[in-house]
Amino acid sequence: MKKIIYFLVMIFFVLLLIGCTPEDKEEKTTLMISAAASLTDVLNELKPVFEDEHPSIELTFNFGGSGKLAQMIIQGAPSDVFLSASESDMDKLQVEDMILKETRVNFAENELALIANKNQPVKVSSFDEISSATVEHLAIGEPESVPVGRYTKQVLEHLELWDSLQGSLVLSSDVRQVLTHVELGNADVGIVYASDALRSGKVTIVATADSDWHDPIMYPGAVVSDTSHSKEAKLFLAFLTSEKGQELLHKHGFK
Amino acid sequence: MTDYSPLLLSLKVAGISTFFVFIFGVFFAHLFSRKKFFGKSIIESLFMLPLVLPPTVVGFGLLILFGKNGFIGSWLLNWFDFQVVFTWIGAVIASIVVSFPLMYQSAAAAFESLDARMENAARTMGASNWRVFWTISFRLAWPGLLAGLVLSFARGLGEFGATLMLAGYIPGKTDTIPMAIYFAVESGQMEKATFWVVIIVALGFSTIMWLNWWSRRNIERYKNDNA
Structure with missing residues (x-):
């Protein structure tokens, strides 16, 4: 008997909760945006600005590694816009006709930054001063599997440092780990994207790499072919490349 | 030509770690067995914590403790460089x-299942605590201790998450088999990954297989002794 009463009380509360949910007066269009993890901060700041301008559109984000996101879209995960951190992942979708080719646009560019701990003096002030004499441990992304590691290797090879630094290079499985090693002072310096360096309050940018030392680090965006909201999706991409959108991107370390 | 250094490094790391784990594990388990004191369950829960925490959390904790600016790390750096x-x-x-x-x-578990009367009998005959432990408790508990030893070795061999954070991935210096596998898979070098997967599966499988065979043989022998 007691159980039944508990059950009825539970049902009562559940119904009460359902009753309390406000009903949407206007039909809102929800855009699902699959975006590279490195864009997390800037997109969260951009969301209210965009939604103020377009009250009928609501943005939802799905953040992840670009490669995994591209794979998910190919497998049919619902998505209206894809914002990638690498051109090759966008190329994969284009080959499969999974994106609307004419909407593809490079909306941001990133730089490589040499970072050090704010509270720990280092012996280097530029990329070419890095050597096994000045730096004990240099934290970087693993060059074969982590995109930032691939660009890092290009830079170190361009400066003819790659071979001499073997044994001092600590390879990490993602950018976050590189930041952690420098933040805790275990690695003297590290190399990450400029936008990631700005996200951490405990590191300082010592130098940025010349853009011709590595392939351009472009962020392409495009509307996904399967979308049923292509008009709204195009509006969002246009906003990214607009003055306001670019301003926000610059603020977060993108070019 | 395959580079076998991950295999040697993995065996070295797991071997040394098992040595210390065995000594500490037996020491604390024996110390705590059949004792009741305030805070025992808290300490035991702390001991078990690494089993349920995600390896990255354990790794992060160790990094904070042993890092250059960490509690233990800075001490080691100052005193032993x-x-x-x-x-x-x-x-x-x-x-x-x-x-x-x-x-x-x-x-x-092994120490708690021992018959306390055996140890007490030895004590009444004047055996020292150490002698009681070495000639009675340790030998009777040995099957259980060995199981723990083998499992610890197998677990150490497969350790990845915490290791990656604390030891980093420095080819030729800290690349154990699990790290070699992880980065080979991530970079699409399937042949290399498969090679190491086969090796680690063979190692893990034979270790556990041997343990099962050994404990079954022991149980049978025990039964025969009592028949």
């Missing part, structure tokens, strides 16, 4: 922490 992070010793420490719960659990 020695850095744990980014060395194979770091891999040993990570391995010790994650496999300790397995050893402790097995050893505690």
